[in-house]
Amino acid sequence: MQLFTAQSIGQRQSVVVTAQLQQAIQLLQMGNTDLQSFIESQAEENPFLEVGTRAAQPRSSRDLTLPSQLRSGGDDWDRIGQLAADPGPSLYAHAAAEIARLPLSPAEAMMAEAFLDALEPSGWLGQPLAAIADRLFITEAEAEQLLVKLQRVEPAGLFARNLAECLALQAADRGLLTPAFSTLLDNLPMLAQADLRGLCRACDVGMDDLKAMLRHLRSFNPKPGATFDATPIPQRAPDLIVTRGEGGWRVDLNRSTLPTVVVRSDEARRMSRREVTANAYVAERLSVARWLSRAVEHRNQTTLKVGAEVVRRQIDFLEHGPARMRPMVLREVAEAIGVHESTVSRVCSGILIATPQGTFPLKTFFSAALANREEAGEAGSASAVRHRIQKMIAAENPEEPLSDDHIARIIGQEDGVQLARRTVAKYREQLRIPSSVDRRRRAIVSRM
Structure with missing residues (x-):
């Protein structure tokens, strides 16, 4: 070659x-x-x-x-109408001011800075107490004593380590933290499953007393810090x-x-x-x-x-x-x-x-067509179907929520759009709407 x-x-x-x-x-x-x-x-x-x-x-x-x-027209956008109001002090500034009013020693005031740094936008502590104690070179028991003092600030519930503790701080602030109420807070998973009879047995109270406790519980704020950092995103x-x-x-x-x-x-x-x-x-x-x-x-x-x-x-x-x-x-x-x-x-x-x-992103108007019956006329869009699902769930009977399969049948009969149950479930999840089982549980708890 x-x-x-x-x-x-x-x-x-x-x-x-x-x-x-x-x-x-x-x-x-x-x-x-x-x-x-x-x-x-x-x-x-x-x-x-x-x-x-x-x-x-x-x-x-x-x-x-x-x-x-x-x-083309000549109307201008009113930018003044888009200006946000003064959001007020941030969560960090408010908590720092509240800590300054507490009767803390100079050493405790310095150590409180570590707790402030660990404060999340929700108002809860974002770090384990053991990690904060190691950072301050103190024992976990000493950190626990300082945390108890910090949890006296307003609003009640700040510096909580979990949901149960946050609600317990608010209940104690209102004078509602009875042994039965403490037991209720220890069994929040049962409340999420709407197991009211089980809660009555666990708290050793009747249904009427449990309803009264649940009314108080619904008045609490699970994220007391969100009211400070909830600054609206400028449009x-x-x-x-x-x-x-x-x-x-x-x-x-x-x-x-x-x-x-x-x-x-x-x-x-x-x-x-x-x-x-x-x-x-x-x-x-x-x-x-x-x-x-x-x-x-x-x-x-x-x-x-x-x-x-x-x-x-x-x-x-x-x-x-x-x-x-x-x-x-x-x-x-x-x-x-x-x-x-x-x-x-x-x-x-x-x-x-x-x-x-x-006001919408321009890409919002682009939506795929869904299959429909021939006699139904023009095909429907996915965006219109999502809006239809949202309206149907908003108007449903809370005690008898519509299942995904039921929603698919109604839309097929009334609008002529053929949907599978999993398609309805996908659109419902995109709208951040819970399932019919979760909606029924929430309805049972909310009417207590």
Whole structure:
């Protein structure tokens, strides 16, 4: 066999993902807030680039190829309405202030810092007492004595090590910690199983006395620290706004949060005249600024196209609510507006849309179609079925909760959507709704 080297010339086509193309793809996935941060970071490196405070109106409905009932409007998002109220002191600050009021020695006050560090948002201790004692170089008995003092702070239940101890601290604070109540707290698993007769025997009380104890127990807070750190997550302003106009539904970019790219061409010309040697640098930076301006404009137009097509297909949802959500997939929207399916997917991943039914991620409107009977008409969506299940369980008789199989039969008979029992169970778990057995147990305990 003879080996030799040779050169050949050929042509081939391939897709090269340049740095600018990667940035353009990233821009499609950004909401208005992330987009502004990105443009600001670019402006720090480019002297010919600035961030505008308000975006210009989209070119026109003709440029966007939108129907007349979906043409762009001009309503701004009320950002003042999204400002959260003062949440007050944090759990750590409150607990530290309460400990400062206790009659502790200087050494105990220093050791209390270790308990504060172990405090979880629920108000419970997040570390075993033995671990805290080892950290402080004291015995577990000494740590137990200090913990008893710390558990006197308000609200009652802070620094508890488990649920039973948390409830016991609150019962003692109200003067309800009788031997029978202590036994009830020692048998919380029986209460979770709604074994009321077994609890009567264990506590050596009658059913009426047990009902009275359960009424007191329901008034306790199992997580007393949650009221301090329950700061609401600030709602990000939507990127698209849907409103009803005289001619139908209108879709608009949220101009109050949408940044614009300002290209400082005049400054570039002045610098070129003043410093001839800087012409190459000026041309490169000015080219980058102009490209970013075009990329942001393309991102805005694509976002508006996708949002408008989604709204056009989900008008029943806008008028009647989640129960009328239509099934829709990415491919349908992509074919309707003439873009690739991956482009629609990227746009929907980071965009929020405000509708009369609430503010949702744009991807919420994409839901698979479920099988139905031929006489039932159009196929139902998974989102609509989940909403139907939620409403059925909310309206059920607590003493006779609907089983998953029963829910599947009702939806099949009334809505024509064929569901398996395991499908109902999956949707119920996604909605964080307990099973019918657990709902029945809770109903038995709640009516005590």
